[in-house]
Amino acid sequence: GETEEEKDQAGKLFENFIQASTCKGTVQSFNLLCRLLDLDPQDHETFYCSLKTRLTSWRAKALWTKLDKRTCHKEYKKGQACVGTKCLIIGGGPCGLRTAIELALLGAKVVVIEKRDTFSRNNVLHLWPYTIHDLKGLGAKKFYGKFCAGAIDHISIRQLQLMLLKIALLAAVEFHVNVEFVKLLEPLENQEDDGPGWRAEIRPADHPVASIDFDVVVGADGRRNTLEGFKRKEFRGKLAIAITANFVNRNTTAEAKVEEISGVAFIFNQKFFLDLKEETGIDLENIVYYKDNTHYFVMTAKKQSLLDKGVIIHDYIDTEMLLSSENVNQEALLGYAREAADFGTNYQLPTLDFAINACGQPDVAMFDFTSMYASENAALVRERFGRQLLVALVGDSLLEPFWPMGTGCARGFLAAFDSAWMVKRWAEGMTPLEVLAERESLYRILPQTTTENIAKNFEQYTIDPGTRYPNLISTCVRQNQVRHLYINGELPVKSCSLVRNGTIRRPVNLARRESEIRPVRLLTWCQKQTEGYRNVSVTDLTTSWQSGLALCALIHRFRSHLIEFDSLNEEDSANNLQLACDVAERELGIRPFTTGKEMAAGQEPDKTRMVTYLSKFYELFRGTPL
Numbered sequence: 001g002e003t004e005e006e007k008d009q010a011g012k013l014f015e016n017f018i019q020a021s022t023c024k025g026t027v028q029s030f031n032l033l034c035r036l037l038d039l040d041p042q043d044h045e046t047f048y049c050s051l052k053t054r055l056t057s058w059r060a061k062a063l064w065t066k067l068d069k070r071t072c073h074k075e076y077k078k079g080q081a082c083v084g085t086k087c088l089i090i091g092g093g094p095c096g097l098r099t100a101i102e103l104a105l106l107g108a109k110v111v112v113i114e115k116r117d118t119f120s121r122n123n124v125l126h127l128w129p130y131t132i133h134d135l136k137g138l139g140a141k142k143f144y145g146k147f148c149a150g151a152i153d154h155i156s157i158r159q160l161q162l163m164l165l166k167i168a169l170l171a172a173v174e175f176h177v178n179v180e181f182v183k184l185l186e187p188l189e190n191q192e193d194d195g196p197g198w199r200a201e202i203r204p205a206d207h208p209v210a211s212i213d214f215d216v217v218v219g220a221d222g223r224r225n226t227l228e229g230f231k232r233k234e235f236r237g238k239l240a241i242a243i244t245a246n247f248v249n250r251n252t253t254a255e256a257k258v259e260e261i262s263g264v265a266f267i268f269n270q271k272f273f274l275d276l277k278e279e280t281g282i283d284l285e286n287i288v289y290y291k292d293n294t295h296y297f298v299m300t301a302k303k304q305s306l307l308d309k310g311v312i313i314h315d316y317i318d319t320e321m322l323l324s325s326e327n328v329n330q331e332a333l334l335g336y337a338r339e340a341a342d343f344g345t346n347y348q349l350p351t352l353d354f355a356i357n358a359c360g361q362p363d364v365a366m367f368d369f370t371s372m373y374a375s376e377n378a379a380l381v382r383e384r385f386g387r388q389l390l391v392a393l394v395g396d397s398l399l400e401p402f403w404p405m406g407t408g409c410a411r412g413f414l415a416a417f418d419s420a421w422m423v424k425r426w427a428e429g430m431t432p433l434e435v436l437a438e439r440e441s442l443y444r445i446l447p448q449t450t451t452e453n454i455a456k457n458f459e460q461y462t463i464d465p466g467t468r469y470p471n472l473i474s475t476c477v478r479q480n481q482v483r484h485l486y487i488n489g490e491l492p493v494k495s496c497s498l499v500r501n502g503t504i505r506r507p508v509n510l511a512r513r514e515s516e517i518r519p520v521r522l523l524t525w526c527q528k529q530t531e532g533y534r535n536v537s538v539t540d541l542t543t544s545w546q547s548g549l550a551l552c553a554l555i556h557r558f559r560s561h562l563i564e565f566d567s568l569n570e571e572d573s574a575n576n577l578q579l580a581c582d583v584a585e586r587e588l589g590i591r592p593f594t595t596g597k598e599m600a601a602g603q604e605p606d607k608t609r610m611v612t613y614l615s616k617f618y619e620l621f622r623g624t625p626l
């Protein structure tokens with residue numbers, strides 16, 4: 001038995017955990033709590049029950065009541081449905097975490113790896129009624145009292161992640177930050193049954209997750225899916241440039257009075273857009289405003305008005321060039337967003353101060369939605385030396401949402417449930433082709449789902465697709481149509497770390513496409529990063545690098561502890577180059593294409609090879625906040 005004092009302390013720690021407002025804080029308070037109660041979340045089968053008996057404050061009990069109602073769904077078989085199944089989830093975004101929770105409730109051992117260590121996205125997600133119901137059923141209000149109060153139907157991405165992380169931790173999901181998935185590793189040949197099975201190559205390489213064998217891997221790493229084997233379909237629409245903007249919400253009465261603009265209703269209000277254009281020169285196709293932790297706006301802007309207002313400098317046909325950082329006037333973009341927000345709220349928001357993003361900049365970004373991607377298939381099975389691995393995609397990796405419509409989280413959660421259902425089928429012993437055929441049948445429904453055509457009785461929702469999709473025919477895809485997804489053979493060798501599938505969408509001030517960094521942009525980037533370094537002047541991608549100082553400066557800029565820049569001698573180019581190449585290889589994993597000495601031997605370096613080499617630094621460092 002515990003003393004009253006211990007109970008008190010546990011109660012306090014639990015309260016800290018519930019209230020934690022950052023990713024790190026959540027993990028820390030959770031660890032403290034487990035330590036105090038002497039509970040090990042690695043005992044995932046008993047963890048939740050032990051925790052429940054030890055934490056008996058009314059707050060805790062209220063949460064257990066909620067969660068118990070969920071855990072008693074018959075599909076979970078009292079947490080026995082997937083016992084012994086080990087699942088890796090790549091990415092701690094909303095969909096990765098939502099999937100993790102379901103798999104844990106099924107009794108699987110679940111590990112989530114997240115390459116970042118902060119939840120920093122202010123942007124706000126529209127929630128469908130069923131997602132609100134789903135989250136409330138997981139105790140959302142206990143973690144975040146304001147959750148969808150009244151008619152509110154949205155939540156900031158970071159708040160959603162935070163709440164899902166807490167639920168996942170309580171369900172004994174293992175969660176690791178600063179761990180990046182690199183690729184799958186096959187089992188080795190001729191191993192006894194206890195040899196290594198399917199594993200993940202991760203960064204840092206010596207992290208304990210690297211030595212876990214997995215039965216299931218779920219790609220939830222956002223639109224930039226890193227898992228092999230998923231072909232992407234492109235939907236190319238007309239040019240669509242979306243702008244998101246977040247302003248500080250001081251929660252004053254004046255702010256509280258301002259009405260939200262819910263997207264769907266407004267798309268049809270032509271007069272609004274005509275007036276906006278006439279008064280400000282801003283020409284929009286739609287605009288959404290949600291009052292959340294921030295005042296959040298997302299709008300689709302017409303290109304001509306962005307040109308007219310000086311936001312975009314030159315008109316290019318290629319959207320990547322059009323929206324490249326060199327072609328966007330950041331100040332004008334801020335002005336454009338603010339003016340649209342001001343007009344859209346009838347000048348009622350007293351101050352429009354930009355909220356600050358994770359990089360310390362005003363939280364405004366412009367994104368290109370002209371091309372949207374969806375994976376051709378939702379899952380596949382790999383088999384090597386008699387060992388099988390079920391691989392699946394969820395969330396943005398599976399199907400990219402168009403933000404102004406706000407379908408990301410709604411369809412994302414449906415796919416999370418469908419994937420959990422698939423893992424259950426798999427654990428029950430269905431054959432790979434049966435599992436895949438059913439999964440692909442369900443995936444055909446996903447892009448068509450709307451608030452109108454999914455089942456209305458949210459109370460009945462479970463991971464069983466029959467509870468969510470009316471008139472479901474889960475056999476529309478036949479086994480012979482999914483044979484190609486049952487892959488029995490070697491993993492394809494990645495030709496080069498720069499080449500990855502598909503396009504990535506990032507804010508315009510970052511590059512969007514990894515495989516195609518144009519040298520001009522690479523040069524601009526290098527110039528920016530090496531600016532101000534003594535004796536460094538980058539004017540090209542060849543001779544400017546011969547003294548070695550530029551390369552040392554580039555490394556120093558991002559990893560100042562690796563190179564003592566001030567002690568370098570400009571004359572000693574061979575040494576400088578050798579140093580930079582060695583450090584890059586050892587510490588950053590960037591292989592040199594030649595030795596430092598050869599490079600310094602006077603000959604002008606080969607441009608193509610230099611571009612390839614420098615691109616690797618760009619890949620690694622781009623977007624790194626300094």
Ligand code: FAD
Binds near residue numbers: 114121125180222
């Ligand atoms: P994400 O939320 O993108 O999460 C993916 C996670 O995986 C990230 O945390 C990432 O750090 C991690 N990750 C990536 N690669 C790896 C790796 N190799 N190893 C480990 N972890 C990895 N939707 C809207 O409706 N409105 C918006 O305004 C809006 N703004 C957005 C702004 C940004 C910058 C981004 C990226 C997305 C935005 N979205 C928006 C989309 C929305 O966030 C997603 O639809 C929703 O969060 C569900 O996505 P997800 O969980 O599938 O992926």
